[in-house]
Structure formats: C-alpha cells, structure tokens
Amino acid sequence: MNNKGFNWFFPIAIAVILFLFLQPMMSNTEGQKIDEEQFYQLVQEGKVQEVMVYKDTDKADVYLTKEAKTATVQKTENDSMPFNAFQFTPSADYSLTFGDLKYFQERYNEIKKANPNIKTKMEFGLGKNPISELLFSVLIWVAVLGLFYFFLFRRMSAGGGGPGGQIFSIGKSRAKLFDEKEKVNVTFKDVAGLEGAKEEVQEVVDFLKNSEKYTKLGGKIPKGVLLVGPPGTGKTLLAKAVAGEAKVPFFSLSGSDFVEMFVGVGASRVRDLFAQAKAKSPAIIFIDEIDAIGRARGRGNFTGGNDERENTLNQLLTEMDGFGTDTNVIVMAATNRADILDKALMRAGRFDRSIYVDLPELHERRQIFDVHLSKIKLDPSVDRDFLSKQTPGFSGADIANVCNEAALIAARNNHEAVTKQDFLDAVDRIIGGLEKKNKAIKPSEKRRVAYHEAGHAAISWLVEHAAPLLKVTIVPRGRSLGAAWYLPEERSLTTTEQMSDELCATLGGRAAEQTVFGNISTGALSDLERVTKQAQAMVTVYGLNDKVGNISYYDSSGQSEYNFGKPYSEETAKTIDQEISKIIETQYQRALNILAENRPKLDALAAKLLEKEVIFREDLEEIFGKRAWDPELTENPVNESLKEEDPDVVIGPENGNQL
Known part of the structure; x- marks a missing residue:
C-alpha cells in the first residue's frame, strides 16, 4: 500500500483481469437465428463447418467455415455492425430451433449422401442451464463488489491518505512512532555543545531506564521538558538524541498537526495521542513548535465564539496534569517563542523543566565543527580553532551550512580535499551573498563606496569600544556594494559607552560621504536601520537614557502586542522620540569631527x-x-592567517556594515 495516498493499481488491475477473462462467459454467445430450411441451404453450399446439437433441447449452434466466416465478417464491417474485440472463445455464427431431432438428423444425412464433398460435422453436447448462468453472474458481481469494498472503504476507515482517506480517521493522532522496530540513529555523541541542556535531558532518559534509582528516594518523574532557544541551536536535534538513547517508544509530531478546520479535531487528536502513549508506557511525546497550539488563551479572540485552538490547548493541559493522569508519559516540546505560551502550560507539574538552548560559545562552536568536519575530507591546512573564531554568533545549523557549502565549493573547484580557503569562501558566500564579479559600477559611485567603507573602518579604528576590524571590501556581493567586517567581542553585558562607540562606527560611512562630497546618498540604509533600533533599545528597553530614566517598556510576556494603547503617555512618547534622535545625531556629529x-x-x-x-x-x-x-590585537593569530588568504574573502560575523 502507498502510505501517501490510495493505491488504485491493484483494484484497477483486478477489474481489468476479471473483465477480460469473464466477459466472454457473461456475454451472449448465441448467433443469428435461422430456420431449418436456411440451415439446409447453408449445408448444401458447403458453408457449414460444424453443427452443435444440444441434447434434451430443440436448439443447435451452427459454425461456418473459414471462407464463409470471412465473407460474413466483411459484410458485417461494411454494415457497421459492432465487433467484440475481447472474444477469446469462438461463438456460434447461427443458432436454430428444430422440430423433431430424428427428422432433423435424417434430413442432414440425406444432404451429405447427395454431395460427398460436404465436410460438415454434427456434434452433440449438453444444453445450457439458465439458472446456473444467472448464479455464476451473481457470484462474479459479488466478488467485484467485495474487492471494491476491501480496497476503498476499508482503506478509508483505516486512515489512508488521499481526498477521502481522512474521512473516518480525522480525529486520529498523526504522531510518528519510533520504537524497537524503527530506531533513531542519533545519540548524545552527535550533539556537540549544549552541555547544560544535555545534562537535563540525560537525567530524564536515565529516569526511564533506571527509575528505581530515583523513586526509592521519593523522586517523581518530570511531566514535561520545554526546550527554548533561537532557531538552529539544536532543539530538535536534542530531541532526536533522546529518541535514540531512551530505548522507549517515542512519539514525534509538530504543533501544527493538531490544527484542523473541523471543530473538535485537535482535542480528539490530543486524546488519541496520549491514549497511544499510555498504552506503551513508559513513553516520550515530542511536540515541535508547540507555540502553534500553546499560545496564551484569550488573545485576539474578539468574536466571542468557540476557539478551536483553545479547546486543543485545554485538552493538552488536562492530559499533561489533570484528574487521574498518573502514568509514565513524558512530554518534550520545543519552541523559540516561549514568551507567548500560556501560563498554565508553563507551570510546575506540566512543563517542570524549561531548558534554554542558547547560541554556542567559542569552545562549543569548536565541538560543533568537530562533529560536522568528521564527515568531510579535509586538507591539513584547515585549523578548527581558526574556523570557530571566525564564526561568532553562528548557530549549530549555520555551522553545518558552512561545512556543507565549503564541501560544495571544493568540489566545484575540483579540489582533492576541502581547504581553508574553501571554508572562508563558504563564510563569505553565506554572510555576504554571491559575489557579483561582472557588476558594472560608475567610477564616481565606486569612489563614494570606497569613502563610505573607509569611514566605517576609520571610526572603528579610532574609537575605543568598537569591534576590531578584520576586512573592508568594495567588491559587490549580494545586495551590497561594499562591506566592512568586524570580529565583535563575545560579551554578556554591554555598557553605554560601548553602545555609543558602536553607533558612531556605524554612522561613519554616511559621515565620510558628508565630509568628502558635501552631500549624502541612500547607501546608508542598513546603517540607519541598525542605529535606529539600537538607539530605541537604549531609551525604551535598557534604561540607558538620563532624561527618560531607569524605565523599561519591554514586555517579556508578549502581552503588549495585543494592547490597544501604549504603556506611556503622549508626552513621554515625544520625549522618547527626541532622545532617540539626540543620541543618533550626537554620534553622527562625533563621527564628523573624528573624520x-x-x-x-x-x-x-x-x-x-x-x-x-x-x-x-x-x-x-x-x-x-x-x-x-x-x-593584544597586534599579534592576533587571526590576522597572520588572513595574510595568506585571497583578499576577496569575507571573514567575520553577520553584523558587518553594508552599503
């Protein structure tokens, strides 16, 4: 059977076979009716090959000779008579009804004696029983309808795919089960970094394997584990490792699998999912992107009607920790929008543990590179520490993409192994975009781009807290005409002075245009977008502005997106706008003075x-x-390695200044 849809091959094939082989039996084999005189005339003319006389009846079938039949077929075609293309057994050409069998036989013998050249044969057989023919036809149709029921209705009721395959199984769970029959090959060894998160989930796996170790001390198995973090940090990979290590039934599905246009379907699928998990207890249920059904109740429901998503969430809450839920079923979930989840879902007793999976640090990026580079044929010149230093802010998925892109570039260049240059080209390609070698730029525009990027480089070099510069290029790449690449410091806290210096360096491009040409262009769009957001954060989020004060209007719960009004007055809004503009203009003037x-x-x-x-x-x-x-930067090993590289290679994080 085809799991993706109803397989019509078998029923169609069986129907065709039945039609081809049984159609001659079900069709009328009697020929054209003639009387006795016409039969005798045909016999005298030598056109009759054989006559079949049926005993206990007054009927006989007449079969013509080959020559006579040919003439008859030609006449039939000329008369546009239908022809049976599926007739495998020869049918009678004529049929007749005789009176007395003795008289019929004597007359036939007299004709043959009168003309010895006549080779007609007379055979005797049993007559056809109408009742048996009717019963046989009924049995054939019963068999056809039985096959139709088996391949169609039984498949529909079993939950097969296709347009009608979900009619009888729409309330069934769509979770994919991984057990001893279908194992997952991913283990914790394949998960690099994420040390804290791995310890948490390893304890859950150990509880399922050695539950007595914890229960004898009075401990209880956690009901739920929520993995929270930015996209690409390895939440789903961690769940796959749990499935490979736990050695218990593992149900995997997405939050969108509960969503359906029919009322009550989501709640029914939740009930069916937990019923299957309880039947195979102990078991683990993994719901990826749980925010599809776990969004806080009451948001945006202004119609006053019944919300199907809320019903699904209510059923999930009941199954996780309701009246009589004392089973060893652990629920794992992943999301990057934990701020919008319902508070009842996040309380202890449902999701007991909330694990934040953050972007990897320097040593964790090295471990992730080790995992992905183990499958790549590397050149001895590749330094993994160098690669991990050149990818700050990269997630595990980004690093995997860098390794794969480097292998593709090496193959494109017919290299025997993947070199360091291939990795740098891969980082260049992913961050900066495709290099436009043939893009035509006017000399005047190229000069403006050069001064713009030189302004970024100069300000970042002359202010204390700006990120160290790695490279400046005016080679068009992607949507940018030039870029300045930096290696930002990996820090957990940022001071006001550090943010101010970053704003000044970002505005250095436009300041250079104003200083040299006396006018400005539209090339600083991305710079202005970034400095505006950073200045807004300084005033409204981090409380780094003296006039607005130590106030933050940031709402970590996510409730503010449905508020009709702002959390501050119009006078405060005016003050905020003025302070944001003041911060930006102050740093812009500072950049002008420095240049x-x-x-x-x-x-x-x-x-x-x-x-x-x-x-x-x-x-x-x-x-x-x-x-x-x-x-200390004067002897940075990164710069020594850069001397050996092609100057067109982009090196640095994703926050390079683009013109």
Whole structure:
C-alpha cells in the first residue's frame, strides 16, 4: 500500500483481469437465428463447418467455415455492425430451433449422401442451464463488489491518505512512532555543545531506564521538558538524541498537526495521542513548535465564539496534569517563542523543566565543527580553532551550512580535499551573498563606496569600544556594494559607552560621504536601520537614557502586542522620540569631527581601497598606527592567517556594515 495516498493499481488491475477473462462467459454467445430450411441451404453450399446439437433441447449452434466466416465478417464491417474485440472463445455464427431431432438428423444425412464433398460435422453436447448462468453472474458481481469494498472503504476507515482517506480517521493522532522496530540513529555523541541542556535531558532518559534509582528516594518523574532557544541551536536535534538513547517508544509530531478546520479535531487528536502513549508506557511525546497550539488563551479572540485552538490547548493541559493522569508519559516540546505560551502550560507539574538552548560559545562552536568536519575530507591546512573564531554568533545549523557549502565549493573547484580557503569562501558566500564579479559600477559611485567603507573602518579604528576590524571590501556581493567586517567581542553585558562607540562606527560611512562630497546618498540604509533600533533599545528597553530614566517598556510576556494603547503617555512618547534622535545625531556629529581631524588618513585609506578593492587590518595599522587600547590585537593569530588568504574573502560575523 502507498502510505501517501490510495493505491488504485491493484483494484484497477483486478477489474481489468476479471473483465477480460469473464466477459466472454457473461456475454451472449448465441448467433443469428435461422430456420431449418436456411440451415439446409447453408449445408448444401458447403458453408457449414460444424453443427452443435444440444441434447434434451430443440436448439443447435451452427459454425461456418473459414471462407464463409470471412465473407460474413466483411459484410458485417461494411454494415457497421459492432465487433467484440475481447472474444477469446469462438461463438456460434447461427443458432436454430428444430422440430423433431430424428427428422432433423435424417434430413442432414440425406444432404451429405447427395454431395460427398460436404465436410460438415454434427456434434452433440449438453444444453445450457439458465439458472446456473444467472448464479455464476451473481457470484462474479459479488466478488467485484467485495474487492471494491476491501480496497476503498476499508482503506478509508483505516486512515489512508488521499481526498477521502481522512474521512473516518480525522480525529486520529498523526504522531510518528519510533520504537524497537524503527530506531533513531542519533545519540548524545552527535550533539556537540549544549552541555547544560544535555545534562537535563540525560537525567530524564536515565529516569526511564533506571527509575528505581530515583523513586526509592521519593523522586517523581518530570511531566514535561520545554526546550527554548533561537532557531538552529539544536532543539530538535536534542530531541532526536533522546529518541535514540531512551530505548522507549517515542512519539514525534509538530504543533501544527493538531490544527484542523473541523471543530473538535485537535482535542480528539490530543486524546488519541496520549491514549497511544499510555498504552506503551513508559513513553516520550515530542511536540515541535508547540507555540502553534500553546499560545496564551484569550488573545485576539474578539468574536466571542468557540476557539478551536483553545479547546486543543485545554485538552493538552488536562492530559499533561489533570484528574487521574498518573502514568509514565513524558512530554518534550520545543519552541523559540516561549514568551507567548500560556501560563498554565508553563507551570510546575506540566512543563517542570524549561531548558534554554542558547547560541554556542567559542569552545562549543569548536565541538560543533568537530562533529560536522568528521564527515568531510579535509586538507591539513584547515585549523578548527581558526574556523570557530571566525564564526561568532553562528548557530549549530549555520555551522553545518558552512561545512556543507565549503564541501560544495571544493568540489566545484575540483579540489582533492576541502581547504581553508574553501571554508572562508563558504563564510563569505553565506554572510555576504554571491559575489557579483561582472557588476558594472560608475567610477564616481565606486569612489563614494570606497569613502563610505573607509569611514566605517576609520571610526572603528579610532574609537575605543568598537569591534576590531578584520576586512573592508568594495567588491559587490549580494545586495551590497561594499562591506566592512568586524570580529565583535563575545560579551554578556554591554555598557553605554560601548553602545555609543558602536553607533558612531556605524554612522561613519554616511559621515565620510558628508565630509568628502558635501552631500549624502541612500547607501546608508542598513546603517540607519541598525542605529535606529539600537538607539530605541537604549531609551525604551535598557534604561540607558538620563532624561527618560531607569524605565523599561519591554514586555517579556508578549502581552503588549495585543494592547490597544501604549504603556506611556503622549508626552513621554515625544520625549522618547527626541532622545532617540539626540543620541543618533550626537554620534553622527562625533563621527564628523573624528573624520575631519583625520581627513588625510581617510583619503589615504580610500585611495588604497580603490587600488586594492580589499584591505585588511595591517593596512589600517600602516595609515593610522596601532590601537593604543588594544595592544593584544597586534599579534592576533587571526590576522597572520588572513595574510595568506585571497583578499576577496569575507571573514567575520553577520553584523558587518553594508552599503
């Protein structure tokens, strides 16, 4: 059977076979009726091959010779008579009804004696029974209808696919079961990093394997484990590892599998899912993207009607911790929108543990690279520590994409192994986009782009808290005409001074255009978008503005998205707008002053950028000198390795400034 839809091959094949082989039996084999005189005339003309006389009846079938039958067929075709293409057994050409059998036989013998050349044969057989023919036809149709019922209605009632396959099984769970018959090959060894999260879920797996170790001390199995984190950090991979390690039935499905247009279907599927899990207890249920059904109740329901999603959530709450739910069924769920989940779903007793799966740190990125590089043929020049340093802010999925893209680039370039250059090209391709080698840019526009990127590089070099520069390029890539790449410090806290310096460096591109050309262009769109959001966060979220004060209007619960009004007055809104504009304009003026003081160095940097199209940190050291507050960067091994690379390679995180 085809699990994706109803398989029509077998019923159609059986129907065709029955039609081909049984149609001659069910069809009328009697020929055209003639009388005795016409029969005798045919015999005298030598056109009769055989005559079959049926005993205990007054009927006989007449079969013509080959020559006579040919003439008859031609006449039939000329008369546009229908012809049976599926007739496998020869049928009688004529049928007749005689009077007395003795007289009929004597007359036939006299004709043969009168003409010895006549080769007609007379045979005797049993007559046809109408009752038996009727019974046989009824049995044939019963068999056909039985096959039709088996392949159609039984398949529909069993939950098969297709347009009608869900009519009788729409309330059944769509969870995929992994047990001893269908094992998952992913284990905790395949999950790099995520040490804290792995410890939590490993304890759940250990409880299922060795429950007496915990129950003898009075411990109880946790009812639910919620995995929360940004996309691509490995939440679903961690669940797969649990399925591979637990050695218990594992039900996997998505939150959208409960959603249906029919009323009551979601709740019915929840009941069926937990009924199956309880029957195979101890078991684990994994619901990916649980926010599809776990959103807080009462949000956006202004119609006053019955909300199908809320009914599904109510049933889930009841099954997880309701009246009489004392079974060893653990619910695991994953989401990146924990702020919008219902509070009743998050309470202890339902999801007892909430595990935050964050973006990997430096050592965790090294472990993730080890996992993905184990399947790739590497060149000895590849340094895994170097790769992990060049991918700050990358998730596990991003790192997997980098490794795969590097292998594809190596194959495209006919390399025997994947080199360091292939990995740098892969990072370049993923972050910056496809390089546009043949894009035509006017000399005046190219000069403006060069000064714009030189402004970013100069400000980031001359202010203390800006991220260290790695590379500046004016090679078009993706939607950008140029980019400046930095290696930001991985820190947990950010001060006001650090954010101000970052704003100043981001505005350095537009400030350079104003300083050199006396006007500005639309090339600073992404810069302005980022500084506006950062200034808004400083004023309204982090409380870093003196005039607005230590107030944060950020709502971590997510309830504010359904509020009709703002959490502050119109006067406060005006103050917020003024302070945001003040912060941005202050840093813009600061960037203008810095570039005006260092105008000769800015011109030298832009000229070198126009000449080489790509410059590195060493070029800035040659023009501006070393940074006094970052003496350790002068011997950064990253820069030594960059000297060996192709200058068109983009290296750095996702927050490069784009023109």
